[in-house]
Amino acid sequence: MAQPRAYLDYNATAPLVPAARQAVLAALDLPGNASSIHTEGRAARARIEFARQQVAAIAGVPAAQVVFTAGGTEAANLALTPHLATPGNPRPVEWLFIAAGEHPCVLKGHRFPQARTRIVPLTADSVIDLAVLAAMLAETGDSRVMLALQAANNETGVLQPVVEAASLVHASGGVVVCDAVQAAGRIDCSVAALGADLLFFSAHKLGGPKGAGALAWAAAGTHISRVPVRGGGQERGLRAGTENIAAIAGFGAAAEVALGAREAEMERLRRLRDLLEGRLAAMFPEIEIFGGKAHRLANTSCFALADASAETLLIALDLEGLAVSSGSACSSGKVEASHVLSAMGVEATLAKGALRVSLGWDSKQADVERFAEAYGKIVNGMRARRKRAA
Known part of the structure; x- marks a missing residue:
């Protein structure tokens, strides 16, 4: 045999972890559209908002600072844009710095002109070279920089010095977007622990269903003025389209299990x-x-x-x-x-x-x-x- x-x-x-499977099946029995105001619609909305709280707990932010997407790639595409405003800093984002080991969704999925992107090298141990990053930041002068840096590499598992890199970027007035897809449920990847301004996640990496992701931000009032998926105004206008309630429910359940264990x-x-x-x-x-x-x-x-x-x-x-x-x-x-x-x-x-x-x-x-x-x-x-x- x-x-x-x-x-x-x-x-x-x-x-799929068993709790996520159960959450998906239960959500599939909800007939309503979460944008409808009748009883069935409100039940669907309540299920999404409960999952939002569960995912927000991993990011360590209020639920209102989490938006659901169709996956980590879409969340990266949404976040990696020059059209980002953060509280207290009205300057536009002019440069995107990308660590050399980033996932293809970052290397290929950002919305910056190629002429405004630069690659930050890695050391032989697969971590971002902080000395080179500091020198590159100095070269940009008063221009505002966004750094895209993984919490953990998907191929080697190496943990990046996000806190140290964020300190350098913030000192120059920049912003940090962190790919927390592999880190979620495996290390503390809250905004407080990492020092990042935005984090993105993917459900199926931590035992949830495929087809759900999330973007979270550290500061209330963070705003993206131009979004790639436009339409009905769902997800606070950041991601149009009827929500995938079953995948989102499974995402929340998997996040809760991963965080607890x-x-x-x-x-x-x-x-x-x-x-x-x-x-x-x-x-x-x-x-x-x-x-x-x-x-x-x-x-x-x-x-x-x-x-x-x-x-x-x-x-x-x-x-x-x-x-x-x-x-x-x-x-x-x-x-x-x-x-x-x-x-x-x-x-x-x-x-x-x-x-x-x-x-x-x-x-x-x-x-x-x-x-x-x-x-x-x-x-x-x-x-x-x-x-x-x-």
């Missing part, structure tokens, strides 16, 4: 990740753990062997019943060179072998041990075939 599949790709999408769950996943990396290093001492010396998310491990192609490994592991990734799942299924590893200075031959194992609420020690055994068998088989051919 074949073993059940082991899913080890939570940074791409986390399976965060500390204990991350400690459990840290032990599993360390077990995995220990097994791999024992088999292959030359293996490279990317960002292994930096502060990382407890659930994420990205590693490579120079002589083991990720494309071959992914196929072989899938046949063994193991679901992992070669990096971001937002690259249309392609196995291609990682811009994150390139920004870290990783040689192309090594980067081509990079795999990412990411763990979550249903991950077990048996899954990790099974992966390590399969990885070792596949790599040793590849090496043996090459030796015979030579």
Whole structure:
């Protein structure tokens, strides 16, 4: 009898937590439109507003400072605009600085002219180079800058020094937009903890349904004057269109579960990740753990062997019943060179072998041990075939 599949790709999408599934099913039974004033419409509106409170708790802001979107990408598109006004600073935003390891939704989804964007390099540990950031800010003079910086990298799990970067940006009168998609439910990613001005999230990364995201802002009175989705004026005029009540309800439930169990769950996943990396290093001492010396998310491990192609490994592991990734799942299924590893200075031959194992609420020690055994068998088989051919 074949073993059940082991899913080890939570940074791409986390399976629905039971509470989110229940919330989705209950919301599907609500017949009303949340913009209607009758009893059914008010019930739908109440469900959205309850979920807004649940998501706002992760951001550490009042519910009125959260707007729902169709996902993290749309939230990034909404936030990353020069048409942003924050209380007490009427100056327009003239420059967008983007850390080199940001997700494609930031690199490609912003609304600044290309001539007004600059890339801030990473160190070899995958963190933003704060010295270079300070120098770049100084070069802009009195121009107002927006910095786009992840709380945690989706490929390596490395935690960014958002507080320190925000301090530099704020000292020059700028604003910080933080991609908290991977961080939500895994670290404290409230605006108070990170020092960011805007945060965005995605439901399906923390055990909610696909198709819901959120943008939160730290200061009441923050305003975006030009929005990409216009129409009926839903979500305080920031995101038109009838709300996806079921996805939003599931998002709220998943956020509440993740926030309540965060500390204990991350400690459990840290032990599993360390077990995995220990097994791999024992088999292959030359293996490279990317960002292994930096502060990382407890659930994420990205590693490579120079002589083991990720494309071959992914196929072989899938046949063994193991679901992992070669990096971001937002690259249309392609196995291609990682811009994150390139920004870290990783040689192309090594980067081509990079795999990412990411763990979550249903991950077990048996899954990790099974992966390590399969990885070792596949790599040793590849090496043996090459030796015979030579």
